Amino acid sequence: MQDASTVIELTTPSLSSRFRLRTSGDAEAAADGYAGVGIVLSERAEASLLDWIPVNSRLCAVRLATSVRESRGSEVHRTLFIVSAYAPTDCSSESAKDSFYDALGVCLSDAEMSARPTDLFSCRTLSVPNCHATQRLDEGWDTAKLPKPRQGKSRGGGRIRTTDLPIIIHKEVDKYSSGHITLIAENEEDMWLTYNLVQIGDQLRCSTVRKVQNESATGSVQTKQVRTNLTINVEKIDFDLQGSVLHLKGRNVAENQFVKMGAYHTLDLTLDEKFTIFKSEWDSIALMLVEQAADPTQHADLAAVIMHEGLAYVCLVTSTTTIVRAKIEINIPRKRPGLPTTQHEKGMTRFFEQIMQALERHVRFDIVKCVILASPGFVREQFFDYLMQTSTKQDKRVFLENKGKFVLVHSSSGHKHALKEVLMDSSIQSKLANTKAAAEVNALNDFYQMLKVDQSRAFYGYKHVKAASDALAIDTLLVSDALFRSRDLEERRRYVNLVDTVKEDQGTVRIFSSLHVSGEQLNQLSGVAAILRFPIPEPNSDEDSDSSTENGVGDS
Structure with a gap:
């Protein structure tokens, strides 16, 4: 070194x-x-x-x-x-x-x-x-x-x-909802929102690198890479979740000295890069996503550590995503009757030390309002005791000063999927009341409770929810963002109109992210559900054109 x-x-x-x-x-x-x-x-x-x-x-x-x-x-x-x-x-x-x-x-x-x-x-x-x-x-x-x-x-x-840039650089949308918006994606959440915002058929312009061949007077050909601004008509969208990179493939639609009109090119949209989206129609959902991206409060204000002996996930939970920031996996020797427990204790100490380091590195306590420690058995209590004792010895004030933010709850396992049941635990709802993820979790929990108590006031699937909307009966609409990524424009408009109608009828709309554990659960119920103000008869259960939607929804 x-x-x-x-x-x-x-x-x-x-x-x-x-x-x-x-x-x-x-x-x-x-x-x-x-x-x-x-x-x-x-x-x-x-x-x-x-x-x-x-x-x-x-x-x-x-x-x-x-x-x-x-x-x-x-x-x-x-x-x-x-x-x-x-x-x-x-x-x-x-x-x-x-x-x-x-x-x-x-x-x-x-x-x-x-x-x-x-x-x-x-x-x-x-x-x-x-x-x-x-x-x-x-x-x-x-x-x-x-x-x-x-x-x-x-x-x-x-x-x-000093580089706290606003995400909306320029916005120009006319009274017919046509126009363009220039944005910068600052973080992973912004990139996820951009993925939900861009549709096939939109045009997108950003800086890119293109290989260009130049032929000299002697006939030799040289290839070099040049950086240029390119506008494409989007035909294919791929999202790299791990790298937070959006790959957009399409044909060039603007004059460019390096790329012919109609030539294919793939734009790799990365973080902190300016880009412009052109739409013939900015519907209410698209505009809402833009405003959500520009909201400076969209940060992870809830952290969670899901663990059992030898396995732990350190997660950041926001209103749109559940991000695994660290996975700790250590082989811990088992306790054996009649034998010293020294090796087991050393293994647990190493395990707890790595969890503590992950919390130091990934959790911003100036933003996070609550840190959940969840596990089966007594692992969470053992870790919390270790954390406080070690922080006192090593003068780690960040943990000592935020001791009151830690909440210890039971989970069935130390795997990531256990986070869903933890977030629905009634014992921590008061702690989660001020976090942005709580509204979606509570809404889904309320839906399940209503489904148990009175099925005539809890509908799911487009056909049933649309019937409830026509009867002005929807109090809370739960809808997955995956439905707004449909390549079928008519299907997208159908759900956009449903959201607009519920809002006009003074109902509450909750849009769930497919990256969030609550969104994953909602996708199992076709991606759309509703809690009703009053009971109504169940619509006919005959199959219709959206029967495939009733069986669940995935990312389009």
Whole structure:
């Protein structure tokens, strides 16, 4: 790690950069009282590295204002200094050096394996004369010499974020609901909403890379890649959920010097990339999705750890998605009668330590209102006791100060599917009352309760729900977002009209995400259900054109 020629690749869906370590130090850093390691990297890669500095490593990232190395196109290469109260110097002991470089190695390794950073950081809008720093007071970063920034936005907990871009850049929709909207997808939820927003037949424009062949006067052919803005008529949509990349295939419909009219091209839409969607008709559901994407409160405010001995899932739950941020799987020796339990206890300690590290890394306690610890048996109590005792010994204030946010509940297993039953547990409903996922979970729970008590007031399937709507009987409509991704425009309009009608009749509409555990459950009931204000006779059960829909719904 101390070799000056060390190069570490960081690959994310939207960038590929190199970290080059400079272990010889820097005169400017030494003059300002810093000691540490310089890492040459691009500004965009800087964000990835900053996000992955371990909160318990006593490392701090500082970049000097005068440390710009070179500029290539739009990428500016900088030196980011990783410093610490225990940063190695020529006079440091070998153990101090080893400790520092081990922590730095973990940091770089995690950044390399990261799917994508969860936060952005940019130094362009800061104007501190000596140095720039980013600090996480609430997450335990130690800082060295932190001047107050003159510009930039400060968010709760001391986090500085200067690239907080609005997702709606431009909106132009006429009175006939035709027009275009320019957006930026900032996170995984925004990309999921974009996937629900784009339909086959829409036009989409964004920046892309195209291979171009040039023939010289001598007849030789050279191939090069060029970046250009391209507009296609969407014919095929694929969504990479793990990488949060939307693949859109279609024919070019706008004049371009590199791509012929009518030529096929696949646009790879990634996070933090500007794009424009053109629709001949922006229906109410599409406009609602746009407004939902622009809502700054759309963040994960509920975390959950589902576990049993040797297996744990750390999940973030939002109103639209359930995201597994970490899966911990450890082989723990069993307890055997008459034999010491030392090996079992050591295994459980390793298991709990990894869960605690995952919570440190993935849960933002300044946003999360509730952390559910669920397990069969007493594993949850054992982990919570370990968490509090370890936090007291190691002064992990982030856990101690948020002790009241933890809720311990029973689950049937430590697998992800057990999260559904946990969210419906009446003992935690008061804790979930202020989370955005609670409304959908409660609505589905209310539907099941009504189905048990009075089936004439709980309908599912389009035919039955439409009959209830015609009778002005719907109090709450539950509908899956998968129905709005149908390639059949008439089917999509049918559900859009149903939603609009229920709203006009003063009913409540809950749109469930197929990525959410509650949405998965609703899809088993055809994707549409309703709780009625009053009982009505059940419609004839003759099969009709939507009988296939009655048997369940999947992503189109």
